[in-house]
Amino acid sequence: MRDRSAGCPRNAWYALAASAEVGSTPFGTRALDTPVVLFRVSDGSVVALGDRDAHRPYPLSLGHVDGDTIVSGYSGFAYDRTGACVRVPSQAQVPYGARVPSYPVREEGDLVWVWLGEPSLAERRPPVPVPWLTDASWETFGGQWETAAGVGLLHDNFGDITHVAVVDPVISPPVLAGVAPALEVELTETTVHFHRDWPAAPLPEWQAKISGASATASYPQREEGAFLAPGLWADRWDVVIPAEEGGTQTFRFTHAVTPVDDRHTRHIWRVSRNFAPGAEASDMLRPIFESYYLKVREILETMQQVIDRDGYGEDVNVAADLAALQVRKILRRLVADEG
């Protein structure tokens, strides 16, 4: 049987944390089977180092940050932002070559992006900008957690949203319950965009409520999905409401996915909107989206368990899978390029 999983490229930017999670207390995490510690130094920038003391197998994230260094909570070895050991408590001489790996970091969209692959390529493949996450004209909320499923299952999930009406009829725009219009897919070497233009239909009740728009009038709707990089999806949903009734309402859904290992993925999700500003509306929306994404997590975790138990099957693909299949093709090639 052909292996249907695509693997994960190392030469890519992955969001290991939200900016708010990283401060002067070390933040320990894993990505691509590699332990990483993140912390902020005095100029406010984030440093990413291998999360393992060079002296003994003890995570640096259990130590503390001291100025521009991180100090092991066992050996007392201190490492600077380049990962070089600069101080050991037991002797004046720093042991030659004592260091931990250090990784390129970029902060973009209030997320901490780390490059764990070939270091010289980090400069040459800049991270994809996500300006709406910090732009004041968009109101954003979100969450993050680990999903006990391989990242390929998350990609497949974002590649096709026709399951939303099945999984969560409450959140689902009513139009999704009908027959899906033709999917239009646009390819480049490393990205896949897709969209569907849905016929006019009413808003979901909750959206009408928070935005003050009519709950019964029908508006055309457009679905868009975009695989922008191995660690980034940016999807959107537009409800085309005439200007005199308040104008188009757009949601942007940003999913930063980081493979922790073969069977676990860190998922940072953000929901941004260009209407109904304010914390009150966000407080109403958050539980709706959170409960949907939690349902998705539970389903993907179940799929992972099925794969663990019974292996990959010859899953039947349907027309709607086109985008997801193209994503797998890109990922397979990027992995192959790494030799």
Place this chain on the structure above:
Amino acid sequence: MTTQPIVREFEADLTVVAAVEAATDVVALTLAAEDGAALPPWTPGAHIDLVLGEDLVRQYSLCGNPADTRQYRVGVLRAPDSRGGSKAVHAELREGATVRVRGPRNHFPMVASPRYLFIAGGIGITPMLPMIAEAEASGADWRLVYGGRSRASMAFVDELAAYGDKVTLLPQDEAGFPDLDGLLGEAAPDTLVYTCGPTGLLDAVEDRCAASWPAGSLHLERFSAKAPASDEEDSAFELVLQRSGLTLQVPADQSIYEVCKAAGVSVVGSCLEGVCGTCETEVIDGDVDHRDSILNDEEKESNEFMMICVSRCRGDQLTLDL
């Protein structure tokens, strides 16, 4: 009711922001969106289509810096035997002109390796430029042998000067042909060979690598289709499209690509002669008669993918993931 998906490649009208003569008969075009918007990312070895007219689509390797997300650069040779593509580029694409661009796509990707041997002939230097920059940045051990008709005809020589003696320039009128036996007579350990250029050079490199290099060492890109390996009569066969749930008949005088299009199945294609890789499709079942100039022997044998613009089926039935 049909809900067959439609698939296409990214397309945009870009502006020629610079057109400079890079050598005799070679123009280097820098393209950007009019509003300066970011262009789709790419990796070394990628190419784009320039859509120069209704039936005039030509492929050109990207030869700029992939980190520059706002500009593409291509190098175009005015080919004496040009079917019109390169002539149109030279005549019409001056600074300020607009050109329709499709892609990028990549069927000549750069695989990570500690050592590389790059062999370029003429305008085949273009995909090598970003590869070399990447090899140099990663600290790989690399060498470029670059041949051309004459020094004046060889583009981007000034950019290569910075690499010193890692680059060997071989203008044919001064230095003759590259010594391929010397270069490739014996397989070098852990080395990948990348080559691009005229058919004669590529065939010669291919022969030598086949004789003494491990499978998978050679990566090459052709600008034009390889001579057909057989002149067997084409035959008809049945085509099953699994995802669409369709069964079609492919007559002897039509390609799979044409039959799919006619049936309203959305397929992408560009060169339609088996050199660009746009129409690559996953094979589910059947014995493929590969006719393209992209897949290597190993890939052909695996029977996993095929180029549906030229390749056919040896048996009676072929099932594709379409």
